[in-house]
Amino acid sequence: MKITNQMRLTLDSRSVNESFARVSICAFVACLDPTVEEISDIKTAVSEAVTNCIVHAYKEELGNIYITVAIYDNNVVRIKIRDKGCGIENVEQAMEPLFTTVGGERAGLGFAVMESFMDKVKVRSKINSGTCVTLEKHISGRE
């Protein structure tokens, strides 16, 4: 598997950037001619991961969100969304549907959405150091 194209993006953890993150990543992936559904799946998963950085990692304080997108020669897109926030104590628990630490109106479905809309989701996290979410999807494209 060889990388054919790559991009990097660093964003302030401001909620207004959630839409910029998902739209710009999808614009980059557009060269693979994805279907409407594939685009929408990626948009939704990215939105969840970026929102996690803002709401959980940095707890509404300002920090950087680091995004890299790599396109591979077998039409696989790998998106890494990384923060230097508080980290997740128990990743397995955090990924359980409906689990949420913030209450209010967060549904606790962020990771469930990522897992059901992408082929692979990997989470690495270290307390007080940060979290890296890797999302992977094969793009079949429009015939």
Place this chain on the structure above:
Amino acid sequence: MSVELKKDDKKIIAFLKGDIDHHTAAPIRSKIDEIISLQKPSLLIIDFNDVSFMDSSGIGLVLGRYRLMNELGGKVRVENLSKSVYKVMSLSGMDKLVEIKKREEEKNENN
């Protein structure tokens, strides 16, 4: 993102427009809640016809309004969901609590 509210007898219809995410959900929420607490309707219809994108924040939005309407003894109905919005919404098991209607043109599709 915007929300337009219409009152019709004991019913309130909230027409949502644009993208629903964590950033846009908060102002929509407070606008809908304001009219609910003022009018105390028996039915809240949330219309998604002009929603271009929704992540799990939209689930929280509907769930929160369901709780509020439930306290008032009222019901919530969610209407005109596009295929992609329906896909997110159906992950939540919300259909057990709230009536969910897809867009007319998507009802006949096999999805």
